[in-house]
Amino acid sequence: MTLFIVQALNGIQLGMLLFLIAAGLTLVFGVMKFVNLAHGVQYMIGAYLGVTFAGWAGGFWAGLLLASVVAGAFGLALDVVIYRHLYRRSELDQVLATFGIIITLNEVTRLLWGSNPLDMKMPELLSGSFQLVEGLRYPIYRIAVMAAGLAVAGGLAVVVNRTRVGMLIRAGASNGAMVEGLGVDIGRLFRIVFGMGAMLAGFAGVLAAPLVSVEPGMGDNLLILAFVVIVIGGVGSIRGAFVAACLVGLVDTLGRSLITDLSHAALSATTSARVGPAVASMLIYLVMALILAIRPTGLFPARA
Amino acid sequence: MSRASRMVPIALFASLAAIPILREAGLPIGGFLPLIAGRIIIFAIAAMSLDFILGVGGLASFGHAAPLAIGAYAVAILDAAGIHDATIVIPAAMLAAGIFALVTGAIALRTSGINFLMITLAFAQMVYFAAGSLADYGGDDGYSLDARIMWAGWKLSGRGGLYAVSLVCLFAAWLLFRTLTASRFGRLLSAARQNRVRVQSMGVDVFAVQLTSMVIAAMVCAVAGVLLANEAEFVSPAYAAWGRSGSLMVMVLLGGAGSLHGAILGAALVVLFEEGLGRVTPHWPLIFGPLLVLSVLFLRRGIAGIGRGDG
Numbered sequence: 001m002t003l004f005i006v007q008a009l010n011g012i013q014l015g016m017l018l019f020l021i022a023a024g025l026t027l028v029f030g031v032m033k034f035v036n037l038a039h040g041v042q043y044m045i046g047a048y049l050g051v052t053f054a055g056w057a058g059g060f061w062a063g064l065l066l067a068s069v070v071a072g073a074f075g076l077a078l079d080v081v082i083y084r085h086l087y088r089r090s091e092l093d094q095v096l097a098t099f100g101i102i103i104t105l106n107e108v109t110r111l112l113w114g115s116n117p118l119d120m121k122m123p124e125l126l127s128g129s130f131q132l133v134e135g136l137r138y139p140i141y142r143i144a145v146m147a148a149g150l151a152v153a154g155g156l157a158v159v160v161n162r163t164r165v166g167m168l169i170r171a172g173a174s175n176g177a178m179v180e181g182l183g184v185d186i187g188r189l190f191r192i193v194f195g196m197g198a199m200l201a202g203f204a205g206v207l208a209a210p211l212v213s214v215e216p217g218m219g220d221n222l223l224i225l226a227f228v229v230i231v232i233g234g235v236g237s238i239r240g241a242f243v244a245a246c247l248v249g250l251v252d253t254l255g256r257s258l259i260t261d262l263s264h265a266a267l268s269a270t271t272s273a274r275v276g277p278a279v280a281s282m283l284i285y286l287v288m289a290l291i292l293a294i295r296p297t298g299l300f301p302a303r304a
Numbered sequence: 305m306s307r308a309s310r311m312v313p314i315a316l317f318a319s320l321a322a323i324p325i326l327r328e329a330g331l332p333i334g335g336f337l338p339l340i341a342g343r344i345i346i347f348a349i350a351a352m353s354l355d356f357i358l359g360v361g362g363l364a365s366f367g368h369a370a371p372l373a374i375g376a377y378a379v380a381i382l383d384a385a386g387i388h389d390a391t392i393v394i395p396a397a398m399l400a401a402g403i404f405a406l407v408t409g410a411i412a413l414r415t416s417g418i419n420f421l422m423i424t425l426a427f428a429q430m431v432y433f434a435a436g437s438l439a440d441y442g443g444d445d446g447y448s449l450d451a452r453i454m455w456a457g458w459k460l461s462g463r464g465g466l467y468a469v470s471l472v473c474l475f476a477a478w479l480l481f482r483t484l485t486a487s488r489f490g491r492l493l494s495a496a497r498q499n500r501v502r503v504q505s506m507g508v509d510v511f512a513v514q515l516t517s518m519v520i521a522a523m524v525c526a527v528a529g530v531l532l533a534n535e536a537e538f539v540s541p542a543y544a545a546w547g548r549s550g551s552l553m554v555m556v557l558l559g560g561a562g563s564l565h566g567a568i569l570g571a572a573l574v575v576l577f578e579e580g581l582g583r584v585t586p587h588w589p590l591i592f593g594p595l596l597v598l599s600v601l602f603l604r605r606g607i608a609g610i611g612r613g614d615g
Contacts, residue, residue, distance in 0.1 A: 035421075082597060085601055086600070089600070091364065091417065091421070092364055092557055095366075095553065096554060096558070096596055096599075096600050097597045097601070099554060099596060100593045100594065100595070100596025100597040100600070101593065101597060102593075103589040103596075104593025104594055107590050108590070111587065111590075220547075224429070224546060228422065228426065231418070231423070235418060277437075278433045278436045278443075279433070279437060281433040281436075282429070285429045285430050288422075288423070289408075289411060289423060289426050289430075292411070292415050292419060293414060296414045296419060
């Protein structure tokens with residue numbers, strides 16, 4: 001039971017990281033119809049910049065702030081120089097170009113920081129663990145990541161549902177041409193959304209840095225998970241991204257421990273050690289295929 | 305069809321056929337070029353099958369590495385069972401990939417746009433993780449073949465033998481897809497890409513047409529998987545990795561989607577970069593990545609579109 005609670009918490013924590021990445025991805029796709037495979041690179045850049053800035057500026061907090069801002073600015077620069085020209089192109093052209101950006105930036109990262117994984121220290125304030133229930137301790141840092149994810153989700157909900165920019169974002173996601181026709185500077189709206197999404201992904205990268213190994217290509221697998229999230233949630237929907245991120249995080253984390261246990265009972269130890277993780281890794285894709293088979297546009301499609 | 309687009313495929317096949325002949329004739333082209341060319345041919349078969357559904361049919365599959373891996377794993381599984389007869393291995397691989405495409409395609413075709421990209425990717429990821437769980441066939445570490453497949457007692461042991469068979473398969477695939485594209489079936493497939501509602505209102509079952517094309521493409525791709533496994537004499541889950549699906553898509557788009565022979569050009573470019581330039585410098589992505597971006601920005605119809613005046 002205690003293991004189950006720990007795994008559920010870990011699942012939510014993974015879900016929050018996924019949400020931070022998926023939020024930008026789903027808005028960028030929802031509003032601009034732009035398939036940005038290079039969004040995972042933004043997460044990687046955030047992590048690397050976090051490690052570097054934390055070293056220069058002395059400490060995690062300065063690293064977090066500087067890296068998020070610089071990662072956002074970098075994403076915005078990519079948007080202005082390259083992505084802007086791809087908005088009106090086919091999805092396939094966007095996939096091809098951003099695939100090119102991924103392999104370029106992964107290699108640039110390898111050149112600048114080397115291939116060896118880097119370490120990021122947790123902030124003093126959040127290291128250590130606390131007693132959750134009798135006989136169960138949980139790291140404070142992971143709770144802090146969850147809190148950060150929830151805070152961003154709450155903030156985004158307010159911005160998207162209560163402010164003028166948010167209204168334009170929602171309108172852009174349901175009918176971009178109409179919004180432009182009403183005299184809104186759609187280019188400016190695009191840059192706001194893109195910069196915000198890039199910054200959130202970078203922020204997620206810094207938050208994840210103490211928990212994972214910071215290495216070239218670290219964004220690639222998370223990108224695939226983030227796409228699973230936005231497709232399950234319904235492209236363009238923040239609410240969908242949040243629900244789907246929690247679902248994917250929980251299914252992935254709980255699936256890993258439960259299936260390994262189950263297969264342990266059913267199969268021999270050596271077989272289950274091999275089969276268990278593989279089946280568990282497959283689980284979220286099974287869930288995704290199932291959801292799309294029943295609801296081809298995801299759970300909360302932005303476009304009615 | 306313009307004169308150039310008729311000449312380019314002929315020139316491509318001629319130059320691929322010339323490489324081993326020139327080597328036999330004693331030209332100093334080394335062992336490296338035939339090796340690279342052999343892999344270009346195999347990936348060209350896979351990319352061409354993707355081009356048929358993606359370029360002609362507009363079905364952007366981001367999981368085409370799945371049938372490739374299924375073909376390769378059919379070889380591994382039959383190899384472990386001691387079966388190396390090509391007349392069993394190849395049909396078994398095609399059947400397995402065909403059934404896979406039938407089931408997953410029927411689900412995937414309910415979606416469209418980016419959701420289609422992602423659901424095909426999801427199915428390929430399932431194949432990837434399933435392959436990793438095959439403990440009897442090496443799991444994540446992969447499986448080394450005992451022997452290559454044979455045909456009527458003729459072993460495909462030398463590089464030359466496999467090269468010739470691969471080239472014949474590529475040519476057969478090209479003829480098949482050309483014929484299909486020009487047929488009523490191919491015209492319906494292409495028309496459904498341009499205007500699905502209109503084709504449907506003519507009384508055509510678009511779903512059946514698209515699903516059939518996905519099954520055919522997967523079966524041809526499985527042949528590429530069989531050849532790839534035999535070329536490397538090794539099979540691993542990496543054949544189904546999403547990067548492989550992405551690289552097949554890059555081959556199609558870089559070569560020029562919908563042109564079929566463009567897949568050969570695309571495969572040549574990608575393999576030359578990955579394995580040719582990769583030997584010169586580990587930093588080859590620094591050249592290849594920007595090239596992809598530039599080709600999207602400036603070459604709208606891929607390499608096969610150069611010189612057709614519509615850039």
